[in-house]
Amino acid sequence: MDLLTETGMLGCKLADTPIKMNHKLCEDIDQEPTNKEQNLHLVRRLIYLAHTRPDIAYVMSVISQFMHSPSISHRNAVDQILRYLKSALRKGLMLSKNGDLEVxxxxxxxxxxxxxxxxxxxxxxxxxxxxxxxxxxxxxxxxxxxxxxxxxxxxxxxxxxxxxxxxxxxxxxxxxxxxxxxxxxxxxxxxxxxxxxxxxxxxxxxxxxxxxxx
Structure with missing residues (x-):
């Protein structure tokens, strides 16, 4: 909720997944750049969140590659993560007590x-x-x-x-x-x-x- 409030995306549309299939995210020097400091701050917070949210682990491994030279397409991908998180605010990994020791x-x-x-x-x-x-x-x-x-x-x-x-x-x-x-x-x-x-x-x-x- 803090991330959505900070970025002004409380009213954004929901996303079903944190990253689009067949994405072509890469380092493209011809693309229009975005605000580097703002994007860097946001990505760092999302990386921290990913430690307890394995559902965004893959997309963060992709986005973090471009955090120091982000373009508009990278920021759009970050917005996709936020739109997914809004749809999954209550999701988490439940660690329940279990006598089974299977690995x-x-x-x-x-x-x-x-x-x-x-x-x-x-x-x-x-x-x-x-x-x-x-x-x-x-x-x-x-x-x-x-x-x-x-x-x-x-x-x-x-x-x-x-x-x-x-x-x-x-x-x-x-x-x-x-x-x-x-x-x-x-x-x-x-x-x-x-x-x-x-x-x-x-x-x-x-x-x-x-x-x-x-």
């Missing part, structure tokens, strides 16, 4: 996704729980490498990591089941997704109305 993780990487420098974006969620750890991955090649010792010659640059993971799988400390892309919860940390997928993932992650009566 389940979802991991995803968006290879060479940056338009500016072709860097990749990776992200993961971890649920605390029972004994054998599940690490859900939607990359079949990564799964095959973890389970199949024959393919190690093709991956010498990650040989140490591969042996470490394979050892944990053989000892049944970790299991690595394949998960379909539509069920990959970590997608919202690495890319812009449609509203349906975005809100479905938030529900599964336990991000909802923290003020609702239980």
């Amino acid at each position: 389940v993780g979802y991991t995803d990487a968006n290879w060479a996704s940056s338009i500016t420098d072709k860097r990749s974006t990776s992200g993961y969620f971890t649920f605390m729980g029972e004994k054998q750890m599940e690490l859900h991955c939607d990359n079949k090649l990564a799964n095959n490498i973890a389970h199949n010792s024959v393919q190690h010659d093709q991956t010498k640059h990650v040989e140490v990591d591969r042996h470490f993971i394979k050892e944990k799988i053989e000892k049944k400390i970790i299991c690595q089941p394949f998960v379909k892309s539509e069920d990959q919860l970590a997608d919202i940390l690495t890319k812009a997704v449609c509203g349906r997928v975005f809100h479905d993932s938030l529900t599964k992650l336990g991000i909802g109305d923290i003020y609702a009566q239980t």
Whole structure:
């Protein structure tokens, strides 16, 4: 509410997601610049907010790349975040008491996704729980490498990591089941997704109305 009041956006239209799908945000020197100091102050506050709001983690990883040389398109993207936050004022991550000690993780990487420098974006969620750890991955090649010792010659640059993971799988400390892309919860940390997928993932992650009566 403080952010919306400060920016004069209390009466803004709502946004269903914090970032548009297929966005083309990049560093473009030909675009019209915006107020650097104002934008920098706002982005810093949003980065702080993202520590407790994983639903804006991905968009902040994108926006923060341009915080020192922002253009109109970057400020429009920041306004999109604010319009989303207005629609999700009551959302938060509810940490509830649970006797289950299972550990389940979802991991995803968006290879060479940056338009500016072709860097990749990776992200993961971890649920605390029972004994054998599940690490859900939607990359079949990564799964095959973890389970199949024959393919190690093709991956010498990650040989140490591969042996470490394979050892944990053989000892049944970790299991690595394949998960379909539509069920990959970590997608919202690495890319812009449609509203349906975005809100479905938030529900599964336990991000909802923290003020609702239980």
